[in-house]
Amino acid sequence: EAGVAQSPRYKIIEKRQSVAFWCNPISGHATLYWYQQILGQGPKLLIQFQNNGVVDDSQLPKDRFSAERLKGVDSTLKIQPAKLEDSAVYLCASSTSGRAYEQYFGPGTRLTVT
Amino acid sequence: AQKITQTQPGMFVQEKEAVTLDCTYDTSDQSYGLFWYKQPSSGEMIFLIYQGSYDEQNATEGRYSLNFQKARKSANLVISASQLGDSAMYFCAMYFNDYKLSFGAGTTVTVRA
Numbered sequence: 001e002a003g004v005a006q007s008p009r010y011k012i013i014e015k016r017q018s019v020a021f022w023c024n025p026i027s028g029h030a031t032l033y034w035y036q037q038i039l040g041q042g043p044k045l046l047i048q049f050q051n052n053g054v055v056d057d058s059q060l061p062k063d064r065f066s067a068e069r070l071k072g073v074d075s076t077l078k079i080q081p082a083k084l085e086d087s088a089v090y091l092c093a094s095s096t097s098g099r100a101y102e103q104y105f106g107p108g109t110r111l112t113v114t
Numbered sequence: 115a116q117k118i119t120q121t122q123p124g125m126f127v128q129e130k131e132a133v134t135l136d137c138t139y140d141t142s143d144q145s146y147g148l149f150w151y152k153q154p155s156s157g158e159m160i161f162l163i164y165q166g167s168y169d170e171q172n173a174t175e176g177r178y179s180l181n182f183q184k185a186r187k188s189a190n191l192v193i194s195a196s197q198l199g200d201s202a203m204y205f206c207a208m209y210f211n212d213y214k215l216s217f218g219a220g221t222t223v224t225v226r227a
Contacts, residue, residue, distance in 0.1 A: 042118075042205050042217025043159070056214070089157060101147050101209040105159035 002026065004106035006092050012112045018080040021109045025073070025094030031055075032069055033103060034077050035091040043091055049075060050097065079111075087113045116141045116210050120218035127196045128226050134181070135191040135221050137206030143167075147209035148189040150180065153220070154202040162204075165189060193223075201225045 005024040013019050025032050030051050035043035046065065047057040051072035060067070064083070069075040079086055089110050093103040117140040127133040139148070148165040165173045165180045173180045181190040193200055206218040 040219070042207070042219055043215075044217075045214055048214075091157075091159065093159075101149075101164070101215070102161075103215060104161075105151075108157040110157070 004092055004094055004104055006090075006106040006109055008109055009107065010110050010112075012114065013082055015084055015113050016081040018078065019082055019111060020076050020078045021090050021092075021111075023075045023077070023092030023106060025075070025092070026104055028096065029094035029104075030072070030097040031095045032075050033093040033095075034067055034075070035093065037089040037091055037108070039088070046077070082111075082113045084113050087111055116143070116208060116216055118206055118208055118216055118218040120206055120221050122221045123219075124222040124224070126224050126226060127193075127200075129198060130195055132192060132194045133196055133223060135193070135204050135206075135223070137189045137191065137218060139187050139189065139206075139208055141187075141208070141210060143210050148180065148182065149207040149209065149215070150178070150189075150191045151205045151207060151217075152200075152202045153205060159205070163191070196223075196225045198225050198227060 007022050032049045034046045037043040046060045047067045048055040049069040052069045067077045089108040091108045092106040095103045119138045146167045150162040152160045163173050163175045163178045163180050165182045177194045179192045201224050203220045205220045207215050
């Protein structure tokens with residue numbers, strides 16, 4: 001069974017530029033999560049999707065971050081414009097419905113904002 | 115509010131020895147789950163072990179065991195017979211009634227040959 005796929009693995013941009021990350025969850029997983037992990041900290045949930053609907057985006061900085069999950073499968077997370085403090089690893093995870101405690105994580109995208 | 119605390123930022127352990135990673139939590143919820151994840155330098159989060167708040171026996175998975183002390187609100191991870199490949203960041207996490215995973219700050223483990 002293929003795992004959670006993410007791309008790109010690494011991205012370097014200048015502040016005020018835009019960037020987008022892509023996630024393909026495990027086939028059949030209805031729930032998809034985006035986490036932000038700042039260096040030296042644990043992951044923090046940014047947004048949670050159930051199929052193509054948003055369940056929780058309470059910690060998503062909506063003035064600059066946006067996310068969508070078209071057709072309830074792949075998802076993209078966008079930052080526009082980026083700030084220096086957005087430098088982090090962005091992790092995508094997925095789980096089956098009703099089993100949010102059993103999340104499978106992708107390899108992450110490491111973003112550096114200069 | 116729920117809070118997870120990992121007080122050890124980094125630890126060194128000799129190969130083949132055991133190491134204990136501390137995790138304490140604070141919650142008023144009665145139902146919750148406790149997890150430990152491993153994050154190697156490659157970046158992915160690898161699930162290690164799970165303990166439910168109502169489980170009376172401590173969870174074990176191979177060389178990993180979870181020392182669950184509910185009254186003390188602690189969930190320490192014990193890695194027995196450490197291997198060089200165990201060098202990584204380890205995160206304690208909790209799953210609360212609001213169906214979110216919340217993570218501690220992590221502990222870096224370095225295994226010495």
